[in-house]
Amino acid sequence: MTVRIYNTYTRCKRELIPLRPASVKIYVCGPTVYDEPHLGHARSAVIYDVIRRYLMARGNTVTYVRNITDIDDKIIEKARRQKQDYRNLSAHFTRRYHQAMERLNVLSPDAEPKATDFMLPIQSFISRLMQNGQAYRSGDNVYFAVESFKGYGRLSGRNIQTLTEDITASGETGKKHPADFALWKAAKPQEPAWPSPWGPGRPGWHIECSAMSTALLGEAFDIHGGGADLIFPHHENEIAQSESVFGITPANYWMHNGLVQINGKKMSKSLGNSMKLNDLTDINTPAALRLLMLSKRYRHPLEFSSESMRMAIKGFTRLDRFFSRWVAPDTAPIENGKLPGSLWSQFCSAMDDDFNFPMALSVVFHGIRHINRQISNTSDARTLDNSTGLKLVAAELSFMCRQILGLKFEPTAEDSAGQRWKGEIGSTVRN
Numbered sequence: 485m486t487v488r489i490y491n492t493y494t495r496c497k498r499e500l501i502p503l504r505p506a507s508v509k510i511y512v513c514g515p516t517v518y519d520e521p522h523l524g525h526a527r528s529a530v531i532y533d534v535i536r537r538y539l540m541a542r543g544n545t546v547t548y549v550r551n552i553t554d555i556d557d558k559i560i561e562k563a564r565r566q567k568q569d570y571r572n573l574s575a576h577f578t579r580r581y582h583q584a585m586e587r588l589n590v591l592s593p594d595a596e597p598k599a600t601d602f603m604l605p606i607q608s609f610i611s612r613l614m615q616n617g618q619a620y621r622s623g624d625n626v627y628f629a630v631e632s633f634k635g636y637g638r639l640s641g642r643n644i645q646t647l648t649e650d651i652t653a654s655g656e657t658g659k660k661h662p663a664d665f666a667l668w669k670a671a672k673p674q675e676p677a678w679p680s681p682w683g684p685g686r687p688g689w690h691i692e693c694s695a696m697s698t699a700l701l702g703e704a705f706d707i708h709g710g711g712a713d714l715i716f717p718h719h720e721n722e723i724a725q726s727e728s729v730f731g732i733t734p735a736n737y738w739m740h741n742g743l744v745q746i747n748g749k750k751m752s753k754s755l756g757n758s759m760k761l762n763d764l765t766d767i768n769t770p771a772a773l774r775l776l777m778l779s780k781r782y783r784h785p786l787e788f789s790s791e792s793m794r795m796a797i798k799g800f801t802r803l804d805r806f807f808s809r810w811v812a813p814d815t816a817p818i819e820n821g822k823l824p825g826s827l828w829s830q831f832c833s834a835m836d837d838d839f840n841f842p843m844a845l846s847v848v849f850h851g852i853r854h855i856n857r858q859i860s861n862t863s864d865a866r867t868l869d870n871s872t873g874l875k876l877v878a879a880e881l882s883f884m885c886r887q888i889l890g891l892k893f894e895p896t897a898e899d900s901a902g903q904r905w906k907g908e909i910g911s912t913v914r915n
Contacts, residue, residue: 490838492738493639502706508539509547509705511697516553517577518562521584523744523759530777531741532709533590537888538835549700550593554600555686584761587770589890595700599692603678606687606695610667618728622658624670624683630663633724640716665721667691690721708735742785771891772800778841806852807893827851827880851881
């Protein structure tokens with residue numbers, strides 16, 4: 485296997501060499517569960533799901549961890565406004581997230597840690613930073629001292645000397661440097677809190693992922709993934725924390741997917757164009773939406789519009805009709821990460837190049853055209869059954885679409901595939 489991954493940390497493609505042969509450990513930042521899951525959650529989840537599936541198909545054991553942030557300022561504030569316990573709120577939106585992932589056929593992670601279950605490891609992590617002199621107490625708050633970490637800014641390319649200009653006033657006082665970030669937040673009245681050596685409070689966002697990832701995957705693991713919006717400050721701060729404690733960068737490869745754009749604008753709650761995922765899967769075939777998530781290189785922005793959705797439906801309809809007409813097995817004779825056919829080789833060449841989903845999809849559609857040309861003069865499915873060559877191609881296509889790309893083809897009473905999509909994108913936007 486020669487998979488090359490674009491590493492945000494080194495800003496170049498590097499061959500994937502797992503820390504342990506044929507064993508890949510992946511940590512992906514999951515949702516903060518204070519609202520309905522949206523398209524951004526879908527894109528990240530689908531991208532890393534396909535990457536996981538592909539690495540497994542190539543003969544690797546993959547340990548996949550995706551966290552849940554179940555305590556956060558936004559969760560607390562929304563629970564306060566709705567006069568309910570924050571635990572009920574976060575549990576509700578965790579269920580909604582799981583429902584959306586199931587609809588999109590995203591495999592469940594091997595572990596899904598919640599921040600509130602890791603308070604002791606988080607506090608232990610903070611204590612070690614304080615012992616190293618890289619964290620300090622201010623009142624009942626604890627902050628990480630960014631100036632104590634010489635490599636701060638390497639991931640994002642930001643210079644700590646000019647960083648102050650980019651920091652939005654947060655209202656925090658008692659910090660030695662404006663970029664210092666909270667490791668432990670002192671409890672405010674009526675807020676949920678946990679006991680700690682520094683007084684009752686709760687962890688900052690960044691320390692949660694450092695503690696959970698290293699607790700479950702070790703001091704060093706292979707891949708850390710997430711959206712491009714997490715490069716700074718979240719992943720930058722994770723590196724600073726973990727390297728300060730362990731002396732090594734936690735992940736060998738940092739992967740970041742591009743963000744979703746709605747009709748040419750970045751999807752954002754502040755812009756009022758956040759797309760609710762369960763709304764979209766209610767009015768459209770989830771597999772077509774999944775196909776849309778794979779229509780661009782994962783590092784590039786994804787344009788979501790009425791036209792891009794219709795194109796995804798059109799593409800999925802072609803796939804669905806093919807598999808409805810020409811029955812192929814769900815699995816193929818794959819051994820040691822290899823299939824005997826040439827399409828698999830072409831598919832792997834695309835995926836090995838930093839997981840080039842559009843090129844991999846073009847291989848799939850080329851295979852469909854090949855079979856359709858061969859059997860265009862007959863409607864007898866036995867033509868496929870009686871041809872060893874066509875059966876092999878069909879098996880390859882089935883394996884690539886179902887097992888790697890994760891597309892589900894289910895018989896329906898109507899002519900397949902997402903024909904329910906009628907409206908404009910704006911009609912599904914929720915504030």
